[in-house]
Amino acid sequence: MLFSEARGRAVMELTSAETVGTVAAVTVAPSPARITALRLKTRGRGHDTLDWAHVASFGPDAVAVEEAGHIRDAKDTDRGDATHTDHDPLGKAVFTETGLRRGTVIDVEFDEQSGDVRHLLTDEEQIPGADILGVGGYAVVVGVPRETAHSTPS
Amino acid sequence: MTGRMRSGEITGKPVVTLAGEDLGQVKDIVFDPSTGSIGCFTLAGRGLLAGPLHRALLWRNVHALGPDAVMVRDASALEDDDTAAQPEADERGGGNVLGIEVTTRSGTTLGTVTDAVVETGRTPVVAGYEIETAEHRRVLLPVAGPVTVSRDRMLVPDAAARYTAGDLEGFGAAAEGLRDRLRHEPEED
Numbered sequence: 573m574l575f576s577e578a579r580g581r582a583v584m585e586l587t588s589a590e591t592v593g594t595v596a597a598v599t600v601a602p603s604p605a606r607i608t609a610l611r612l613k614t615r616g617r618g619h620d621t622l623d624w625a626h627v628a629s630f631g632p633d634a635v636a637v638e639e640a641g642h643i644r645d646a647k648d649t650d651r652g653d654a655t656h657t658d659h660d661p662l663g664k665a666v667f668t669e670t671g672l673r674r675g676t677v678i679d680v681e682f683d684e685q686s687g688d689v690r691h692l693l694t695d696e697e698q699i700p701g702a703d704i705l706g707v708g709g710y711a712v713v714v715g716v717p718r719e720t721a722h723s724t725p726s
Numbered sequence: 727m728t729g730r731m732r733s734g735e736i737t738g739k740p741v742v743t744l745a746g747e748d749l750g751q752v753k754d755i756v757f758d759p760s761t762g763s764i765g766c767f768t769l770a771g772r773g774l775l776a777g778p779l780h781r782a783l784l785w786r787n788v789h790a791l792g793p794d795a796v797m798v799r800d801a802s803a804l805e806d807d808d809t810a811a812q813p814e815a816d817e818r819g820g821g822n823v824l825g826i827e828v829t830t831r832s833g834t835t836l837g838t839v840t841d842a843v844v845e846t847g848r849t850p851v852v853a854g855y856e857i858e859t860a861e862h863r864r865v866l867l868p869v870a871g872p873v874t875v876s877r878d879r880m881l882v883p884d885a886a887a888r889y890t891a892g893d894l895e896g897f898g899a900a901a902e903g904l905r906d907r908l909r910h911e912p913e914e915d
Binding site: 658664668671672707711713 | 740745748797
């Protein structure tokens with residue numbers, strides 16, 4: 573499914589049936605390309621980082637978490653961590669590892685069972701998750717096959 | 727299949743790690759006067775008010791040079807300081823090849839170097855130079871491999887003068903022509 577469809581979905585705690593927040597953003601790590609965490613919009617409670625490992629199920633109307641205690645504070649996450657907000661791909665510039673700009677990420681297509689990222693969608697194309705080399709604070713870097721390292725004819 | 731650009735166009739390009747972090751932007755290009763190639767880049771921080779970073783990026787530590795960014799493996803690709811960018815005592819003008827005279831091996835002066843032509847990609851190389859002739863015309867002069875550079879001039883094969891191009895589009899054919907020519911009729915080194 574597309575992350576744009578998941579944004580705004582309620583996150584509920586299974587022990588209390590309460591809504592603890594809504595899905596606001598996502599962080600992605602490469603090799604294998606996967607969602608590392610969901611960033612939640614909460615009512616000022618601060619607890620806003622839900623590691624994918626703690627997602628009990630990703631349903632069509634709500635995301636379930638066993639207990640809200642699993643949800644961490646983003647401010648406790650350091651920059652090296654795969655769940656740091658730096659690793660949110662949405663809105664980032666895409667560069668190939670050979671230094672060619674390839675548009676801007678506008679959406680993430682992922683498997684709601686496994687959290688695997690199937691594609692990054694840019695304003696120009698779909699980039700397979702397997703091509704992602706890095707999602708950083710500045711850009712998303714993707715690999716290119718050696719034969720077609722450059723599309724510019726010489 | 728490679729693209730080409732003038733070395734001056736590299737200035738201002740972001741330096742990006744494969745993990746997607748930016749380390750700064752290219753400030754200056756420092757040539758290696760012994761080979762006529764690029765020795766290193768100096769970097770500046772990104773943003774309007776950012777100053778110099780005082781950390782050099784050696785040419786050999788560039789992962790790939792593209793039309794939109796200089797890619798490096800990670801932050802360790804940068805030197806801890808910018809001594810690599812400092813001119814050595816016996817070099818003139820900061821080890822720059824810009825502004826020096828280009829002369830053929832048989833002794834004809836073609837003009838002065840105003841820029842270098844760089845082939846982009848995973849193994850970027852200086853493929854030629856932009857020179858300004860005595861008639862103030864700018865032409866692109868291909869080279870095939872390292873050139874001999876002294877503090878007085880850069881020496882190029884006689885054949886190079888016959889394979890110049892007016893723009894980057896024509897440069898590929900000119901470089902190919904020179905390579906063919908030197909393969910069939912090598913000049914003395």
